[in-house]
Amino acid sequence: MNPKRKQKLILIIAMVAGVGIAVGLLLNAFQQNLMLFFSPTDVVAGKAPEDAKFRIGGLVEAGSVQREADGLTVSFKVTDNAKTVAIRYTGILPDLFREGQGIVSLGRLDDTGVFVASEVLAKHDENYMPPEVADALEKTRQAEESGKAAQTAVHGSNTVQMQ
């Protein structure tokens, strides 16, 4: 390669690397602002803003969804398998909302520590499969769980299964 071209190549590589490093540092500095939501653990630890609106994300805890008499207000708990936060929401839930589903919710904490939501979004996971496959997987999971439950009963230990 002739020296002039080589020089240009080095210049281009240096430019791309320089811009890359600058943007990397910038994104690193704004790390917290780029997070779309706080996890329930963050909220319980007091990392979330107290007087401002923020988003919380996690899984809807199984068995926690309760509808109130007006038919639109829903109370449920959101969990990251470590801590849980109670949420109250009045409005229409997205199609994918169900127990065990990941959600992202916008709102603020009230005085009692309940998250009053003005918006609930369902967070879809990356798994795509036909219904029959999902059924089969669910069956194996249940079989495994009942097997494990039997085991834990024997050993007396407590296993928390992360999803």
Next chain:
Amino acid sequence: MFLWFHKMASPRFFYRLAEILIPWFAACTAIIVVWALYLGLIVAPPDYQQGESYRIIYVHVPAAWMSMFVYMIMAVSSAIFLIWKMKIADIVAEVSAPIGASFTFIALATGSLWGKPMWGTYWVWDARLTSELILLFLYFGYMALRTAIENRSSAARAAAILALVGVVNIPIIHFSVEWWNTLHQPASISKLDTPSIHKSMLIPLLMMMGGFKLFYLVNMMSRARTAILEREGGASWVRERMAQDRL
């Protein structure tokens, strides 16, 4: 090798090569896309959670993928143009920009149409969606910069540098779902060992990706041919060629 490279670089050779390849690529594109759409929209089973609405991935994912792929082509061609002064690389970058912008727009539009029923919102300012929107603006900026500068060679240089600066956005788009909390789900098919998408749904998706890529090549080559004629209008080979075609 270098000779071949040099020969490729001549607009005259590229013009002829594209002329031969376009009908073949166009036929392949039509066959693959129609077949993949049939497999994806009719044969593939519905999803266990989303039902039929997941089928938008057969357009959304290939379009989003192409939006980044076309940008990479633009950036690499721009680098080649800056280093080796290769005319054809500049032409490829120039004609790719509107195609890439269209793919980006399709990805954003289909994604937001899917987002309303599934997530509950058309748009959310999460890292993936925002970085993809920035990509659309990069394409627009690239095209605007090119037309804003009158002198062709300085426009080409400025646009090439812009394309290279913008390339940092590509890894950000790709890894945004891993680096930050986002509403957008993580990638389904880049984990090759255990894809998170069932085979019956994956195959049409991969075919669509191939089809989109061929479509891009056909579109890019035919646009490049036009651009070559426009730029080389005065060259003797173009005049000869035009005289021949008229007969």
